[in-house]
Amino acid sequence: MANHVKLAKGNADRPARKRATSYDVAELAGVSQSAVSRVFQAGASASKDMRDRVLSAANKLGYRPNAIARGLITQRSNMVAVVISRQTNLYYPEVLVQLTQRFSEHGIRVLLFTLEHERDIDGVIEQVLQYQVDGVITAAILNDAQLDTVENAGIPVIFYNRTLPERLVNSVRCDQEEGERWLVSQLAAAGHKRFAIVSGPDDSSVSMERTQGALQKLRELSIADVLIVSGDYGYASGRAAFSEIMQRMGGVPDAVIAANDVMAIGCVDEARETNYLRVPEDVSIVGFDGVGPARYAAYDLSTVRQPVGRMSEAAVSMLIERIESPGLSPEKRVFSGDRIIGGSALLADSNS
Amino acid sequence: MANHVKLAKGNADRPARKRATSYDVAELAGVSQSAVSRVFQAGASASKDMRDRVLSAANKLGYRPNAIARGLITQRSNMVAVVISRQTNLYYPEVLVQLTQRFSEHGIRVLLFTLEHERDIDGVIEQVLQYQVDGVITAAILNDAQLDTVENAGIPVIFYNRTLPERLVNSVRCDQEEGERWLVSQLAAAGHKRFAIVSGPDDSSVSMERTQGALQKLRELSIADVLIVSGDYGYASGRAAFSEIMQRMGGVPDAVIAANDVMAIGCVDEARETNYLRVPEDVSIVGFDGVGPARYAAYDLSTVRQPVGRMSEAAVSMLIERIESPGLSPEKRVFSGDRIIGGSALLADSNS
DNA sequence: CTCCGGTTTGCATGCGAATGCAATACTGCC
DNA sequence: GGCAGTATTGCATTCGCATGCAAACCGGAG
Numbered sequence A, B: 001m002a003n004h005v006k007l008a009k010g011n012a013d014r015p016a017r018k019r020a021t022s023y024d025v026a027e028l029a030g031v032s033q034s035a036v037s038r039v040f041q042a043g044a045s046a047s048k049d050m051r052d053r054v055l056s057a058a059n060k061l062g063y064r065p066n067a068i069a070r071g072l073i074t075q076r077s078n079m080v081a082v083v084i085s086r087q088t089n090l091y092y093p094e095v096l097v098q099l100t101q102r103f104s105e106h107g108i109r110v111l112l113f114t115l116e117h118e119r120d121i122d123g124v125i126e127q128v129l130q131y132q133v134d135g136v137i138t139a140a141i142l143n144d145a146q147l148d149t150v151e152n153a154g155i156p157v158i159f160y161n162r163t164l165p166e167r168l169v170n171s172v173r174c175d176q177e178e179g180e181r182w183l184v185s186q187l188a189a190a191g192h193k194r195f196a197i198v199s200g201p202d203d204s205s206v207s208m209e210r211t212q213g214a215l216q217k218l219r220e221l222s223i224a225d226v227l228i229v230s231g232d233y234g235y236a237s238g239r240a241a242f243s244e245i246m247q248r249m250g251g252v253p254d255a256v257i258a259a260n261d262v263m264a265i266g267c268v269d270e271a272r273e274t275n276y277l278r279v280p281e282d283v284s285i286v287g288f289d290g291v292g293p294a295r296y297a298a299y300d301l302s303t304v305r306q307p308v309g310r311m312s313e314a315a316v317s318m319l320i321e322r323i324e325s326p327g328l329s330p331e332k333r334v335f336s337g338d339r340i341i342g343g344s345a346l347l348a349d350s351n352s
Numbered sequence C: 001c002t003c004c005g006g007t008t009t010g011c012a013t014g015c016g017a018a019t020g021c022a023a024t025a026c027t028g029c030c
Numbered sequence D: 001g002g003c004a005g006t007a008t009t010g011c012a013t014t015c016g017c018a019t020g021c022a023a024a025c026c027g028g029a030g
Helices: A002-013 A022-029 A033-039 A048-061 A067-074 A086-091 A093-105 A118-130 A144-152 A176-189 A205-220 A235-249 A261-274 A308-324 B002-013 B022-029 B033-039 B048-061 B067-074 B086-091 B093-105 B118-130 B144-152 B176-189 B205-220 B235-249 B261-274 B308-324
Strands: A079-085 A109-115 A135-138 A157-160 A170-174 A195-199 A227-230 A255-258 A284-286 A303-305 A332-335 A338-340 B079-085 B109-115 B135-138 B157-160 B170-174 B195-199 B227-230 B255-258 B284-286 B303-305 B332-335 B338-340
Touching: A022 A033, A022 A048, A033 A048, A067 B067, A079 A086, A079 A093, A079 A118, A086 A093, A086 A109, A086 B093, A093 A109, A093 A308, A093 B086, A093 B093, A093 B109, A109 A118, A109 B093, A118 A144, A135 A308, A144 A157, A157 A308, A170 A176, A170 A308, A176 A205, A176 A255, A176 A284, A176 A303, A195 A205, A195 A235, A195 A261, A227 A235, A235 A255, A235 A261, A255 A261, A261 A284, A308 A332, B022 B033, B022 B048, B033 B048, B079 B086, B079 B093, B079 B118, B086 B093, B086 B109, B093 B109, B093 B308, B109 B118, B118 B144, B135 B308, B144 B157, B157 B308, B170 B176, B170 B308, B176 B205, B176 B255, B176 B284, B176 B303, B195 B205, B195 B235, B195 B261, B227 B235, B235 B255, B235 B261, B255 B261, B261 B284, B308 B332
Parallel strands: A079 A109, A079 A135, A135 A157, A157 A170, A170 A332, A195 A227, A195 A255, A255 A284, B079 B109, B079 B135, B135 B157, B157 B170, B170 B332, B195 B227, B195 B255, B255 B284
Antiparallel strands: A109 B109, A303 A338, B303 B338
């Protein structure tokens, strides 16, 4: 009871008590400010005696080094910016978690910037630069001018699942094209002839790569007549896309290649619920990503899974290397996706 | 071609060219440093002439105010910490996106901290304090000492979907209990008698509240004999849980109440695939959250959706208010979930 | 032409910590 | 005990920007 009253008062009239600084600690411990600073650094020289006195004083005052002030003098904020679109985080929440955790193991914090759409980057660049981050990981494309701006500020950039083919940049990505080519070849080898593709949003370079990869392989196999309808990566758009396919093809396609798993799931549902089709007997459907729901028994998608763990690890280590050695030459790392054979499509290897 | 060579050289031997400061701009523009500072502030006084000269000089040098230095002098970093567990982000990626976007509209950046498990908070608190954030939103529980530490530093804290009943804290949450009580009453009114509950991980307070809410209502309805099995919020654990229920009950339950949608989906799949049961004719299954997959046609869960949009908006505005008026008294905001009647369960209102 | 009120501008200082340099303390060795 | 050599410590300065204060400036009224 007494305790409760105390808390109430404490909260009400304690107006953000001033935080202790290294000078306060120095004074209480009877040493200089530099001494305090040294105690809170890794390889600094300090006698056992001083260390003890300083730490005890710091403890008494609740002192913590001010990372902002430290960043100002050392020219290292120990923060990196992660730029990600809402889309990307919705479909791969894992990416953000992994990046943050891995950076945190290296004493680096993540300043997060989310974009409603990938093209909303403009203002974000300014923000990123103002905050003096040590590096940037972006899952959104920058144009030449934007990239110049960041590079001129001496900040290393890693592109995540994006790349600028015309330019020397660092990037980590999953080989979308290779994955699609595999899916197509498997579908074709299983005897499918009439194909439809459900693409993603126009401003998604990932969707472009996937669609192009699939189309190209289809062309190589002399399957020219392919219907492409577009979606927005969402479930509803997958259902709408399948329905549009049925209508525009005037019948059931042999195989539908969706630009991501969620739309593939939408296609499966629309095929079954609205059109009373069996999957995969009447129509084969494949996706991309290997997200959680792709493995749900009701769908069991054939898909290609992005190796998110290895990709995020690569991105983090590449960025840290470049923060520590600014001169390092650019590198592009491309990971193959994991090929997943599920029950949503008849593939050549289905019985293997 | 020439362009390409230029870029290559530029990248290789330009070692993080020193960033322009307000002094550099001042010199080039022939004004004082304070003048530059004022031009880059909102309500500062500066003549049109000076403003033009400064901006043009700044532009020429690629100058941007250093947010770190600014934070040091103004005692406001314009950064807030968001602390979230991997679990939470996996199941509600939307939360993080919404928080970040809303803060960004107010000129506030998000410093992200992710926890592998909710209990890993300890070290994170230190980090948060070192970075001089202006406020904290946490989707992980703090104990008394940890909360004291943060509050003593004068940093306002908002709990997201967590709360400390014994203490005056700010919180925003969804009424888990109310939601569960509704689900239970609906299930009971539909005539279900044999209930099983699939709980979430032990360290999830949200799961606790949901389980307790359901149990309590069941008890009120004099349904005492309820089997509780535990899961980890994941799909596989939902399947395992259903299988365990079948075994331990020695038959089919009338209704299964899962602590979240993903486990509910796991239960549905296990019921259908392994036990050849019909949902909802043979067994009713309900979840909680209202995540995307809950609406997939194959599942069509009856569930309670968290109003993430309103919750995150509330959290952001509460935090900003408290940053700007440190004395404000604590507030707890509780939102009711949206009741979703799907086809995964026979509910009293199913035909309404 | 002078004086007054208001606006612009510059000067000087401070935010909190890191660090080169010099001063001091300590160590082992002869 | 004295000395070279090393480990500690303090002093003073610096990072980049914001801001109180006073000086300079502007325009209009008298």
